[in-house]
Amino acid sequence: MQLGLIGLGKMGGNMRERIRRAGHTVVGYDRDPALSDVASLKELVGSLAAPRVVWVMVPAGGPTQSTVDELAELLEPGDVVVDGGNSRWTDDEKHAAELATKGIGFVDCGVSGGVWGLQNGYALMYGGSDADIAKVQPIFEALKPEGDFGSVHAGKVGAGHFAKMVHNGIEYAMMQAYAEGWELLEAVDSVENVREIFRSWKEGTVIRSWLLDLAVDALDKDEHLGRLKGFAADSGEGRWTVEAAIDNAVPLPAITASLFARFASRQDDSPQMKMIAALRNEFGGHAVESK
Amino acid sequence: MQLGLIGLGKMGGNMRERIRRAGHTVVGYDRDPALSDVASLKELVGSLAAPRVVWVMVPAGGPTQSTVDELAELLEPGDVVVDGGNSRWTDDEKHAAELATKGIGFVDCGVSGGVWGLQNGYALMYGGSDADIAKVQPIFEALKPEGDFGSVHAGKVGAGHFAKMVHNGIEYAMMQAYAEGWELLEAVDSVENVREIFRSWKEGTVIRSWLLDLAVDALDKDEHLGRLKGFAADSGEGRWTVEAAIDNAVPLPAITASLFARFASRQDDSPQMKMIAALRNEFGGHAVESK
Amino acid sequence: MQLGLIGLGKMGGNMRERIRRAGHTVVGYDRDPALSDVASLKELVGSLAAPRVVWVMVPAGGPTQSTVDELAELLEPGDVVVDGGNSRWTDDEKHAAELATKGIGFVDCGVSGGVWGLQNGYALMYGGSDADIAKVQPIFEALKPEGDFGSVHAGKVGAGHFAKMVHNGIEYAMMQAYAEGWELLEAVDSVENVREIFRSWKEGTVIRSWLLDLAVDALDKDEHLGRLKGFAADSGEGRWTVEAAIDNAVPLPAITASLFARFASRQDDSPQMKMIAALRNEFGGHAVESK
């Protein structure tokens, strides 16, 4: 089938390649002419036969919104827009409603896979009506990993990004779990081979996983991670996960602890711990460290 | 080689079977004569040629202590005792010192594998001197999973149980990560296929793991886990992990949150939340729920 | 001075009384004619001399929004609207901007005091321009507690509600602190007089506070809180505090733990702990509690 694909960065470019390898026609558009197959969104839409499927793979927020706005003008009833970017799930209903006024369908799709996706396939979680998803299905088949798993119709519009967001929240806490265990092992003198302990866990244990394999890969490059700073960014989806939990009164202590640990890792000095130091000084004459 | 194996319960019995399949001779002792190969520890020791290796697989605490005490009387210099039970790592140094006064070696070994171990092998983390471990090595080879992973010399005496303890702490937080994500997905109306979302994650995602596979197995038996109570025991090793962290001033927020969630799950009513309710009532006249 | 006061419920009614006792004229409006001094907002506005100060004390969200909308039509340039309700601070800028198009000023004011406010005064945290606040100042003086403390110009529009929100977040964690300590004391056999321990802390300790006094009052009514359920609602401001922290990448582990404890207290059974139980059952054959 034909696909219009908007956004040909690291992620979008690899996806175009994987879809083409599966025998589909991809017309790609990017603001960078060097990457783009067409000169404009208008040309992209014009080059596809109806009913069209256009996959948007641009940054969440403003760029996605303006792309959806433009497509609402260019596309025709019966066409479908797929938002495969990292949009917040609460944006999906707005985009679906905006496009629905023109008779255009909408599917949201959370995509996981990163740099490994071209080769191994991308995990896909999508939300929308059965009819809209049926139009996109061949593309989902091309992108997903081989085998029985890796793609799911998660529910109504928004459910795809919601599921991907929760995936990332779980990822935060799993990473934190390994990281806490690693620090504790490194802290104790009688434990001498932390890297080899991690390696041994790759088989026969309850905690074997792909993330564990990656941890071993990292330790093989730098056994005590001495070349790294303990500094971790967060992508937004961890934050949204906690906010969704708060909206639904669901306690998420481990995932939230993981998010807060990242926040703290980015502070040169902790304002709240200055206040703790100040209070200790006031009531107990405890020594404080001054600058 | 020959091995003396003390404790032939579900775990020890399967281990005996796996070691025998590897061609070794196992003389097993259990308090239950129906399971036991010999009538006493004395007979067990007498039936092995020096230097002997005796593997203790009995409950941590009192039973392990009394077995070590008895072996200290029965064994000879050059023999080695392996504690493969769930002993707290702080007990290992005591046992090693006690046996060392008689010239008997000591190795601690954390064993993971549960009901899957007989078939797939047991993950082994052991601590002790190179010389002592060399005497046990053929048994480790028999027990461990096939392949390059699944066993490790973690460090000095105690390091094996310490590594296994940390493994379990990581396990707590990983389970909590999936559990939090599952609850959040189940809480939102637009997400309609939570079980299928979990299944899809088995390929192509960052969070694929053996625990995830088990979660899918559980959801296949009971899609919304409606037949279970939200009640989780804890085995002791999660507690020890947090205590070890406190001893070493290592922050473990996600693992500790996971432990506390289990504590709370076992309370019919939460005393601390009664106090919260009482305070809200005092200062704000907020309605409280009385019994 | 004259004040228009909209919303004469438990809180607003007491505030009217306190302001009147200070010698000011209050024209109150409430949807309930039995409480109201005037028949409509229009009549309220008409009964005040310009420049008018109108204090809105209605539920956050829709009711506040519609009141602001109506006042935007009725008031004149130079008048000031005070939102003394529990609005989210992010609403304040919107309301200020809406009113500014008509030349009407806006002040947000977080109010603390609950059932004790009429007698002891209300703590006030307000945000807005110096000029707008000057017009309201006599009312602030009437409402605040006697003495040097209890009111503050926190910053720009929104800062008042933000400060009140943070006050409530701190309150959550302080209550949780006492509640955790109380539960731990009650759990240990050798500690026999928990209520008297709490009472003793009222003098000479680092943790003496008004909340502690209230805890003692509660324990005097019901020594072990046996008549209460461990069930705690949350008012929204704790949630907003955590969301504001996430927006600003500030770690709030204790406040968030307090919020999550309340969420958990309201669950009959914990979905996430069902998943933990299910996983334990899958990998270890651990006994689970079924319904």
Added chain:
Amino acid sequence: MQLGLIGLGKMGGNMRERIRRAGHTVVGYDRDPALSDVASLKELVGSLAAPRVVWVMVPAGGPTQSTVDELAELLEPGDVVVDGGNSRWTDDEKHAAELATKGIGFVDCGVSGGVWGLQNGYALMYGGSDADIAKVQPIFEALKPEGDFGSVHAGKVGAGHFAKMVHNGIEYAMMQAYAEGWELLEAVDSVENVREIFRSWKEGTVIRSWLLDLAVDALDKDEHLGRLKGFAADSGEGRWTVEAAIDNAVPLPAITASLFARFASRQDDSPQMKMIAALRNEFGGHAVESK
């Protein structure tokens, strides 16, 4: 009455002074001859009439243990030893049992008050038998604050130190509560007067407390705490509180979060966050900060 007081450091010295002001006779001993009233414990014991009360005010652990050992040799049946230091409550039963073999009574007493105690009195929480406590009662009366509060017979031997330990745990979480709120207020641009917000909370709010007063004092010296480092020691009692909670399966999320925040504050770089950075780099090619 007469009191033997061992340990005349900052705390013990002030306590001696307060007890003397109440009209009692204090014979003090300290390793430092410049502080000491007598040359040895033997001389101290010899200078008191039976039944003696000897108050031990030396560092927990070894120093307290050796003092108890020595007193067990020097005192007579009917005498009472008070441990007023910061001993772990689990040591109290051991000390009581050791002294009981000689017919010597034992009382443990947690003391709060710090640098303010000489003037305002010390909060006292004590454990032991009614008979032993009766012998010490006049000293308790001399030390405690004036008024109805500030001292309590908490329960059996150990309950005094346990109650003091929990007091400190609560203190950790209360300090953390204010510290988190302060950091959040400082993080937001529209909030301009954080110090004045804290000051305003001293009256009329739910969160007024002595710790809040100290926070204001600290901010008056250094408005944004710019001269302090965000570095906080911990005294041991916070750790013991969490360990006691684990022993009793009581969830303490806020107190534990407060303890872990202190641990993290003392790390130049966070090992666990290095692992998070390493994992992000492995799976996503995320940029990491290298040294």
